[in-house]
Amino acid sequence: EPLRSxxxxxxxxxxxxxxxHPRALQxxxxxxxxxxxxxxxIRGDPSTLRFAATRLKxxxxxxxxxxxxxxxxxxHAGDHIRxxxxxxxxxxxxxxxxxxxxxxxxxxxxxxxxAALRANPGTLRFIGNxxxxxxxxxxxxxxxIHWDVARVLFLAARVWCIVSDAMHLILQEYTAHxxxxxxVHYPEGVGESDDEDDEGCLLYTSDAAD
Numbered sequence: 001e002p003l004r005s006x007x008x009x010x011x012x013x014x015x016x017x018x019x020x021h022p023r024a025l026q027x028x029x030x031x032x033x034x035x036x037x038x039x040x041x042i043r044g045d046p047s048t049l050r051f052a053a054t055r056l057k058x059x060x061x062x063x064x065x066x067x068x069x070x071x072x073x074x075x076h077a078g079d080h081i082r083x084x085x086x087x088x089x090x091x092x093x094x095x096x097x098x099x100x101x102x103x104x105x106x107x108x109x110x111x112x113x114x115a116a117l118r119a120n121p122g123t124l125r126f127i128g129n130x131x132x133x134x135x136x137x138x139x140x141x142x143x144x145i146h147w148d149v150a151r152v153l154f155l156a157a158r159v160w161c162i163v164s165d166a167m168h169l170i171l172q173e174y175t176a177h178x179x180x181x182x183x184v185h186y187p188e189g190v191g192e193s194d195d196e197d198d199e200g201c202l203l204y205t206s207d208a209a210d
Contacts, residue, residue, distance in 0.1 A: 015040055018048075025051040038062055046070035049077065057081075064090065071095030079103070085112055096120035104128050110137055114144065121145045 014031040017024040022044035031037040033053035039062060041048040046066040049057065050073075056062045058078035064087070066073035071091030074082060075098075081087045083103040089112055091098035096119035099107060106112055108128025116123040124141065131137050 011037070018044065022048045023051075032056075035059070035062065039065060042066045042069070042073075046073040047076075049073045052076075054078070060087075063087065067091040067098070068094065071098030072101070074098050075101040082106070085109055088112055089115055092116045092119065096123050097126070099123050100126040107131070113137075114141060117141050118144060 011031070011034070014028050014034070014037045017028065018037055018041035022041040025032060025038065025041040025048045028037065032051055033055060035056065038048075038052045038056050041051070042062065042065050046069040049063065049066040052062065057076060058080065060081070063074070063077045063081050067077070067087065067090055071094040074087065074091040077087070082101055083106060085106050088098065088102040088106045091101075092112070092115050096116045099113065099116040100123070102112070105128070107126060108130045110131065113123075113127040113131055116126070
């Protein structure tokens with residue numbers, strides 16, 4: 001019973017430490033194979049997967065928590081995870097460059113590679129060798145990338161047009177309001193006074209002289 005109490009206290013302490021300092025897992029050798037402690041650390045810092053015991057690096061539930069938060073954590077996962085299209089695609093959703101840590105087989109899957117390329121064209125350098133030699137795939141990838149870029153530029157142009165139109169209307173309203181403040185109305189048949197010192201009168205007299 002005393003031993004059990006001691007172990008429970010140690011376990012609670014380990015959970016507390018990784019809750020506040022996830023990378024403390026590196027120092028907790030006795031708990032690097034503890035499912036709960038490792039999960040607690042990963043939820044605070046996905047990269048702490050690298051401190052987990054080998055067994056847990058192959059555990060789907062643990063790895064999915066890590067790569068769902070930061071795709072790059074897949075580099076610390078077991079081989080079968082990096083050879084799983086589903087897991088690699090999960091990692092790509094949070095970080096496209098996770099593609100580079102996938103197995104050659106997965107990096108050569110068109111669907112997986114295209115998902116990474118659409119999110120980040122720079123991942124083209126990580127696609128599998130067989131795809132890199134596939135002219136048809138590279139052509140489709142370039143079209144997809146260019147289309148996405150073109151769509152972003154088009155949307156940016158539309159936003160700019162909307163903003164420009166709005167600014168034009170605001171300027172018109174401001175100008176009309178400003179002019180109305182300085183416009184002086186005279187009774188019919190009465191001209192402007194030469195001695196009038198009103199800013200509006202000076203403004204329009206100056207315009208007439210021009």
